[in-house]
Amino acid sequence: MQFKTIIEPFRIKTVEPIRQTTREERERLLGEAGYNLFLLRAEDVLIDLLTDSGTGAMSSGQWAGMMLGDESYAGAKSFYKFEAAAQRITNFKHIIPTHQGRAAERILFGSLLKPGDIVANNTHFDTTRANVEYREATALDIPVSEGRDPSRVLPFKGNIDLDALERTLTDHAGHVPLAMITVTNNSGGGQPVSMANIRAASAICRRHGVLFFLDACRFAENAWFIKTREEGYADKTPLEIAQEMFSYADGCTMSAKKDGMANIGGFLALNDDALAEKCRNMLILTEGFPTYGGLAGYDLEAIAVGLEEVLHEDYLQYRIRSVAYLGDILTANGVPIVRPPGGHAIYIDALAMLPHVPQSQYPAWALSLALYLEGGIRSVEIGSVMFGRQPDGSEKPAAMELVRMAFPRRVYTQSHVDYLAEVILYVNGMKESIRGVRMVSAPETLRHFTARMEMVG
Known part of the structure; x- marks a missing residue:
């Protein structure tokens, strides 16, 4: 019998508390960080999906x-x-x-x-x-x-x-x-x-x-x-x-x-x-x-x-299925994502989700801010902020405007993923109210790490 419930192929030995913040706190924290999720303190993030790089739990x-x-x-x-x-x-x-x-x-x-x-x-x-x-x-x-x-x-x-x-x-x-x-x-x-x-x-x-x-x-x-x-x-x-x-x-x-x-x-x-x-x-x-x-x-x-x-089959099956589980929920509820889901992350298609926000106002960046503001989720933009600046200094819109939610390895459980789904579906339901952003300052290279932004309108 093949049961459907995803179970983590490990037992938890050590836990780290995470702090709940209010929406009002997160609104203030975004302003102080120049509307750049990289510049938030980690302790102010509820579920941190900024990257899967170095953020996993070791065995x-x-x-x-x-x-x-x-x-x-x-x-x-x-x-x-x-x-x-x-x-x-x-x-x-x-x-x-x-x-x-x-x-x-x-x-x-x-x-x-x-x-x-x-x-x-x-x-x-x-x-x-x-x-x-x-x-x-x-x-x-x-x-x-x-x-x-x-x-x-x-x-x-x-x-x-x-x-x-x-x-x-x-x-x-x-x-x-x-x-x-x-x-x-x-x-x-x-x-x-x-x-x-x-x-x-x-x-x-x-x-x-x-x-x-x-x-x-x-x-x-x-x-x-x-x-x-x-x-x-x-x-x-x-x-x-x-x-x-x-x-x-x-x-x-x-x-x-x-x-x-x-x-x-x-x-x-x-x-x-x-x-x-x-x-x-x-x-x-x-x-x-x-x-x-x-x-x-x-x-x-x-x-x-x-x-x-990393090559253990039970681990790989669990990891890939956990990401697909969230992808299945989002797709069933009309949230546009890159399909089929990838191995380490879910990517929301911000161009499809926020057609009212022009690329010049960085829709994927704006969507990532909304996910943090409403649910304390930190993600990362993969779009025109990350890839729009050309070597000659000119601007060119990215081919896609994606919000990546990268899963750290062996860190979050299925209940965390269910919470993620709940927040994303809520944001999708109020997406017409999401505004674009403009860039205030940024370095010439890898600007997404330290750029400072402001809301449009």
Whole structure:
């Protein structure tokens, strides 16, 4: 008998209290934060879905592992345990630890890119794009066209457009040092990428002599989608699927704060000896010695355990189903979301939900404020604030205006998800009253982190 109730595949050992606030308090707090949810204090948030990066709960196995942390500056035992765990999954020769994923991106792009180069990707996320553009290169997004249609239901809307990749490598020969695929496709609604798409993209890159990398932050979730949606993989384990995914790549960047199940950390993995040496030298300059890379030994221990736990089938089934559960409720009640639900988050389609708010007034940002004001929920805008500013300083509306609610791993229970649904349905019922926002001040790069806004009208 297959029962329908979602149960968390763990028992709770330690709890952290969360504080209820009133609507009046939240209205004041939004004003003090410049209407930017990043600038709120965490203690003023009831359910924090700003990100799933580093915000998960670690297991008893991880905490136990941390007690074994070797804090030696060079050659620590903890590094070799971490290296073995990463190599078991990726089979890459060189594993270079970093304090988080964006450091791996900075080191990789700093070693490969020069002004005028192009990096093709299904869709770059914010720090990936920023690190490419910092090198005066172009971050080119070439997702399949279906990936830009939030309402269309297909199994692998995160795929890269293979024809566009072929054209890019042909038309810009000599100016594309590497291509990437982000698994799952975060900016595209957390949508998975098929094994067939990864395999074909790899073949195109090899034919053109171009390096092929995975942005592997959510590799385990992507492996689960392949197992459950792609023909020929139902009987394979998530580990076997992940190993095949990595076998088609020349390397990967990884934020261990996602599918490493840890609160901090990441790595750059690759096979090329000369490139690895160059990257390690750059790592030493800003991160630390190559056997700790800006991390404590206990962090390396936690990641080593997390990389094993994230591939447990009961965990993956629970995580993906928990997100889908909320998505099913919202869809049944007419809330427009990116469909089908992604692995780590629900993405509300703010363009469809708030047609009265023009893109110039940032509808997804405005919707995220309403969710906090009415229910204490912190989410994040993935739209024209995050991606509208172009490298030349001009503004261009984003392809989609999404509000992402990212689920921290092993943190919230089904009752929290039921509360989320209740708040979202309430906000959907009063959506005509939601006003847009205008930008008051913002930095030139990654402006969504610190921009200050004001309400329109």
